[in-house]
Amino acid sequence: MEALRPKGAPDAGLSKSALYRAARAGEYDRIARGIYRPADAPAADWDWIEAATRRTDATICLTSALAIHDLTDTIPDALDVAIPRGARVPATQAAISWHLFAKATFDLGRTQIPIPGSELQIGLYSPERCIADTFRLRGDLGYDLGREALRQWLRRGGKPARLIAIAARLPRAEGPVLQALELLT
Incomplete structure (x- = not known):
């Protein structure tokens, strides 16, 4: 079953107060x-x-996306989640690090994946987009993260042309990606 919010409780046949009572009784988990x-x-x-x-x-x-694609051994402290720049960053209780990406390139390399154990879906960037982003944001993320992910991706048969095509569409990514590819190939 999908996550239930109090405003959607009537659709599930519950009033808001019945939902809260059910949560106190242990019938629902408060996420x-x-x-x-x-x-x-x-x-x-x-x-x-x-x-x-x-x-x-x-x-x-x-x-977080690099870890899902198994391109890094780094375990993130918080879930890295991108939303379009200009959007309101929601208040959350979970360990989520919100990142604002440009609206013009937000959908580049983005797909929807199902959340296991749920009916919900969440977006996920492709390995190529993640690698390009790590080079683009290397000042904040560190220089080694992108190089490590690129090495793993190339070992698995990644196509440099696809990576360069994505990096060319992102600001400050193409030059560092080309330089790293020259060193590694």
Whole structure:
């Protein structure tokens, strides 16, 4: 079952107060402020559910996306989630690091994936987009993260032409990506 919010409780046949009583009785788990799931629902990542519930355009990015694609050994402290620049950053209880990406390039390399154990979906950037972003934001993320991910991606048969095509569309990414590719290939 999908995450339930108090304003959607009538659609599930409950009043708001009945939802709160059911949560106190243990029939629903409180994921975050205003987000509930049935207690017998399959296991799911509550951070992903909260991000997807708060913002329908939430997209897993940077270190978190690289970890999902198995391109880094780094374990992120918080879930990295991108939203379009100019959007309101929601208040969350989960360990979510919100990043504002330019509206013009926000959908570049973005796909929707199902959240395991839930009916919700969340966005995820492609490996090429993640690598380009790590080079673009290397001052904040560190220089080694992008190089490590690029090495892993190339070992798996990644196509440099696809990476360069994406990096060319992102500001401050093409030069560093080309330079790293020259060194590694």
